Amino acid sequence: MLPFLLYFVTGVVTGYHVYVLLTLAMYGAPFNPLELVSIFGSFCLLIAAYVSLFRPYAAARVALIAALAVWCFYGPAIANIVRTRIAPATAVSSESTRS
Amino acid sequence: MNPVILPYLATALLVLVTVYSAIVSFRQKPDGGASGWIFPNGTRRSSRIVVGIASLALVIGLAAWLSVSARNTTRRSSRFLIPDGYTGWVRVEFEVAGAPPLPVEAGQNVLAIPPSGLLRTSSSEQNGWAKDSYHFSSSAGARPIPDSGPQALIWGKINGEASGSSGKRKYEEFFVGTNQQFKEQAAGRQ
Numbered sequence: 584m585l586p587f588l589l590y591f592v593t594g595v596v597t598g599y600h601v602y603v604l605l606t607l608a609m610y611g612a613p614f615n616p617l618e619l620v621s622i623f624g625s626f627c628l629l630i631a632a633y634v635s636l637f638r639p640y641a642a643a644r645v646a647l648i649a650a651l652a653v654w655c656f657y658g659p660a661i662a663n664i665v666r667t668r669i670a671p672a673t674a675v676s677s678e679s680t681r682s
Numbered sequence: 683m684n685p686v687i688l689p690y691l692a693t694a695l696l697v698l699v700t701v702y703s704a705i706v707s708f709r710q711k712p713d714g715g716a717s718g719w720i721f722p723n724g725t726r727r728s729s730r731i732v733v734g735i736a737s738l739a740l741v742i743g744l745a746a747w748l749s750v751s752a753r754n755t756t757r758r759s760s761r762f763l764i765p766d767g768y769t770g771w772v773r774v775e776f777e778v779a780g781a782p783p784l785p786v787e788a789g790q791n792v793l794a795i796p797p798s799g800l801l802r803t804s805s806s807e808q809n810g811w812a813k814d815s816y817h818f819s820s821s822a823g824a825r826p827i828p829d830s831g832p833q834a835l836i837w838g839k840i841n842g843e844a845s846g847s848s849g850k851r852k853y854e855e856f857f858v859g860t861n862q863q864f865k866e867q868a869a870g871r872q
Contacts, residue, residue, distance in 0.1 A: 584722075584729055584733075585720060586722070589695075589698065589699055590699060590703075593692075593695040593696060593698070593699045596688070596691055596692045596695055597696060599688070600689060600692045603688070628699065631703075633737075635725075636724075636725045636730050636733060637724065637725075637730075638724075639706065639721075639722055639723060639724060639725075640706060640707070643702075643703045643707045644703070646699060646702075647703040647704055647707050650696060650700040651700070653696055654700070657693060661693065
């Protein structure tokens with residue numbers, strides 16, 4: 584039951600998170616095509632959860648590919664956040680002194 | 683689910699699934715049917731039945747919730763009656779104690795905006811999808827105001843909640859005028 588619960592909960596949580604981000608596009612938030620890849624990966628995780636009840640090893644391979652698909656969105660997003668936090672803040676005045 | 687926790691939870695679970703599925707995918711399959719709870723070879727028949735019934739209940743519950751919420755996302759449309767020639771911001775404040783409720787005509791809420799542009803009502807704000815209509819009203823009658831396209835005269839519609847001495851109050855605002863006037867007003871507000 585552990586693989587089923589793990590794949591199922593992860594599929595639901597990541598899928599819901601990306602779905603919320605996709606709905607924000609309705610209000611003018613920038614849309615990232617990788618969100619669609621990620622939501623497809625979440626769907627595949629749900630499939631892997633049910634496959635794991637019968638063939639746990641085959642399910643693990645499906646889950647691994649699905650997880651990599653989800654990482655397509657989370658990876659760059661996390662890297663972007665880390666880069667933003669590490670990079671020193673640029674002083675606004677430095678722009679004006681350059682010219 | 684708390685929207686602040688959600689990305690962290692999703693990332694943590696994703697790391698867990700990636701590591702777990704990679705280990706299971708690349709480890710050698712144990713011989714003789716040896717199986718533990720971390721790396722099971724299969725699931726008992728009774729567990730499969732429980733999962734099947736729970737999934738079916740989940741799908742039925744989800745379908746019921748979606749059909750109910752789809753019914754609740756529609757609201758009564760609003761008919762805004764704006765004084766003829768009015769230009770500027772219109773603000774409607776909801777749930778104001780002592781203010782009159784919004785009249786309903788032909789299945790539409792009628793919002794007769796006074797010359798000041800500020801309408802206060804005791805009615806509550808409705809959420810959901812509906813097509814609102816806007817009209818310039820005068821003694822001669824009402825004529826429709828275009829709210830989309832190049833001739834649009836309705837701009838910057840927002841719904842918000844403001845806190846004041848009388849507590850939180852929901853409001854709706856929009857601008858009546860040309861696009862150029864709207865841009866000038868918006869720049870002046872900043």
